[in-house]
Amino acid sequence: MASTGFPLRTAADAPRRIGMPRALLHYRYGTLWTTFFEELGCNVVLSDPTDRGTVARGDALSNDECCLASKIYLGHVAALVEGGACDAVFVPSIANVGRRRGFCTKFQALPDLVANTFADERIELVSCLVNEVEEHAGMKEALIALAAERFAAPRDAKRAWKVAARAQELAERAALSKQANALAKLAAERATAKRPEDAPLGILLAAHPYLAHDPFMGGALVDMLERMNAMVLFTDDADRERALKTSFDFSDTLPWIVNREIVGAITQLHDDVDGIVLVSAFPCGPDSMTDDAIVRCIQGKPVLNLTIDSQSGRLDWKRASRASSTFCGTRRKEATLTPA
Numbered sequence: 006m007a008s009t010g011f012p013l014r015t016a017a018d019a020p021r022r023i024g025m026p027r028a029l030l031h032y033r034y035g036t037l038w039t040t041f042f043e044e045l046g047c048n049v050v051l052s053d054p055t056d057r058g059t060v061a062r063g064d065a066l067s068n069d070e071c072c073l074a075s076k077i078y079l080g081h082v083a084a085l086v087e088g089g090a091c092d093a094v095f096v097p098s099i100a101n102v103g104r105r106r107g108f109c110t111k112f113q114a115l116p117d118l119v120a121n122t123f124a125d126e127r128i129e130l131v132s133c134l135v136n137e138v139e140e141h142a143g144m145k146e147a148l149i150a151l152a153a154e155r156f157a158a159p160r161d162a163k164r165a166w167k168v169a170a171r172a173q174e175l176a177e178r179a180a181l182s183k184q185a186n187a188l189a190k191l192a193a194e195r196a197t198a199k200r201p202e203d204a205p206l207g208i209l210l211a212a213h214p215y216l217a218h219d220p221f222m223g224g225a226l227v228d229m230l231e232r233m234n235a236m237v238l239f240t241d242d243a244d245r246e247r248a249l250k251t252s253f254d255f256s257d258t259l260p261w262i263v264n265r266e267i268v269g270a271i272t273q274l275h276d277d278v279d280g281i282v283l284v285s286a287f288p289c290g291p292d293s294m295t296d297d298a299i300v301r302c303i304q305g306k307p308v309l310n311l312t313i314d315s316q317s318g319r320l321d322w323k324r325a326s327r328a329s330s331t332f333c334g335t336r337r338k339e340a341t342l343t344p345a
Contacts (some may be wrong), residue, residue: 018128019156020047026081027052030099030112032214033241033263034144037173038095041148044165044287045156050091053082055221059084065085066122072311073286074215075118077222082119086128093129100136102143106249106262131155145170177245184242184296188277189286191236209274211267211299212284213292214241222313223284226334227252230282238271238278248273256298264295271303280306286313 023042031038039049051061055077063080071079084089096116101107111118117134134140142150145166152162187329191207198204208230210217217223217239227237240248248269252259255268269325271281283299285292300308 013303020131022091022093023047023049023131024082024085024094025049025051025092026078026085026096027054028078028081028219029115030108032218034173036176037144037169038097040172041152041165041169042095042098044168045152045161047156050085052084054079055219057221060221066167072111072289074213074289075115077219079119079122082123082128086126093131095131097132097147098134098136100134101138102135102262103137105260106137106139107260108263109261109289135165180242181244184238187236187238191277194236206233206280207238208235209238209240209271209278209280209281210284211240211271211281213263213267213286216238216284216286216313217241218253218299226284226311228280238274240267240274243270243314255302259295261291268295268299271299275303275306278306281308283308283310284313285310300325 014231025035025039025042027035039051041047059080060077061080062083063078064078066079066083067076082094082096085094096119097115098114099108099112113136116130119128131151133151134142135144135147137143148169149159149162149166152165153159156162157165188207191205195204210223210227210230212223215222217227218241230237243266247267248266249262250269251272252265252269255272256265259265259268281299281303283296285296296310300310
């Protein structure tokens with residue numbers, strides 16, 4: 006998929022300042038994409054972290070039916086475009102990365118959404134189509150083809166992919182290692198606590214990475230739980246391949262890969278944590294279906310379901326604080342009553 010609304014450039018005059026919205030799948034593939042363009046000689050300009058202004062700008066650009074995550078994405082694009090910080094914005098279209106590894110349709114429609122929203126801005130989009138099932142173009146093939154067409158010789162495009170893929174692999178390994186260390190620390194502190202109620206609670210934050218790790222949307226929740234002496238683990242830090250395979254024991258028909266990984270991670274870590282905090286954005290069709298199934302079907306551990314409000318772009322923190330305090334307090338009381 007070439008850039009939207011503009012003639013193709015040669016490598017000599019390809020855009021060199023590439024804007025990268027700090028939203029949606031940036032929290033999954035950000036290391037890969039950033040490293041790839043940097044290896045092509047581009048200067049990657051990352052939008053600032055989400056704040057209330059980002060949400061307000063995205064909301065003003067969107068229609069009422071647009072999901073919160075897409076609104077915030079548009080807010081990040083606006084910050085890049087209106088600030089004049091980049092020559093073009095990277096907006097890939099991602100349908101799937103394999104059979105039964107599909108993404109929500111909003112990820113496939115992003116280039117059209119951005120192009121139509123900023124039609125008067127003469128914004129240049131750098132894009133590619135990732136559709137392994139129908140187009141036989143996975144992330145690797147799509148990015149290499151884009152680079153060879155717009156930025157570099159095929160040989161250099163392949164070299165850039167190799168470096169970027171390695172960086173992404175190391176980032177994912179680091180996340181796995183971080184979670185393993187957190188689980189070991191949780192077990193050690195539980196074992197050495199003089200009283201059960203003194204031991205930290207293990208809380209699994211089950212959410213899309215762009216919710217869990219966005220400092221405006223999920224960061225305050227993590228801080229709140231940690232102040233309650235909870236150790237927070239994240240579903241996206243689990244082994245993705247293992248989580249994906251495990252998810253089929255839960256549902257054979259769930260079509261969305263990230264929701265599958267969330268379900269699989271919950272199943273993997275179920276016995277290691279004291280409770281699960283399930284965070285979703287309103288309105289999100291995949292999350293509404295998946296969250297309902299999780300609440301109904303996950304047994305043996307309490308599940309606190311929180312929704313990020315589509316008007317404010319963040320949780321109702323007073324309500325969330327009360328719910329989290331009650332949730333953690335209940336788990337501590339149960340721990341106190343449980344024989345060692």
